[in-house]
Amino acid sequence: MRREEVIAEAAITLLVERGMRGLTHRAVDEAAGLPAGSTSNLARTRAALLALTLARLTSLEEGYFTAVPSSDAAPSPDELAGLMARLLHGQLTGGRRTTLARYELALEATRRPELRKVYDEAGRRFREVAIAMLDAAGSPDPVRHGRQLVAFGEGVIFDAVAGAGTVPSLAELHAGMRELLHGMLTVPRP
Numbered sequence: 001m002r003r004e005e006v007i008a009e010a011a012i013t014l015l016v017e018r019g020m021r022g023l024t025h026r027a028v029d030e031a032a033g034l035p036a037g038s039t040s041n042l043a044r045t046r047a048a049l050l051a052l053t054l055a056r057l058t059s060l061e062e063g064y065f066t067a068v069p070s071s072d073a074a075p076s077p078d079e080l081a082g083l084m085a086r087l088l089h090g091q092l093t094g095g096r097r098t099t100l101a102r103y104e105l106a107l108e109a110t111r112r113p114e115l116r117k118v119y120d121e122a123g124r125r126f127r128e129v130a131i132a133m134l135d136a137a138g139s140p141d142p143v144r145h146g147r148q149l150v151a152f153g154e155g156v157i158f159d160a161v162a163g164a165g166t167v168p169s170l171a172e173l174h175a176g177m178r179e180l181l182h183g184m185l186t187v188p189r190p
Helices: 003-018 025-032 038-042 046-067 077-092 096-109 113-136 142-161 170-185
Strands: none
Touching (some): 046 096
């Protein structure tokens, strides 16, 4: 792993374990097992450290989208529901660490315009994937539906991670996604 990845991974761990207040250059050096000053040498400011961490999180979370079909064949609503359910389930189970860190950074981005810009750009890339999938599946309004699909997924994730909810099973996620997508992809009859 490259040094910036080591530093970003240590920062993610600190965000999960200690929250935003526990994320300092010194704490990252210690968590990464690096000499004092290594983190500040790479990311001079807190804003630079946050941007580096968010870039790593985005890269890790983009890995979940490797299962997204890239063919021109339109996925059926049920296939799309299964794919989305697996993506959500992955973020709630194996990807829980990155999800928690991302939420810490999301809240911080509400107070830091320079981080907000980076955060919004990362989010745009994920929304574009949702829009493209819904367009291929025949959505009459893929942009609006893409935003709604992402919002639905984020709501499920937030409830399971930070809300009063529990982690839904893969079958529950599939059923919920199937119901949502059926409403989006079924053209109303006049």
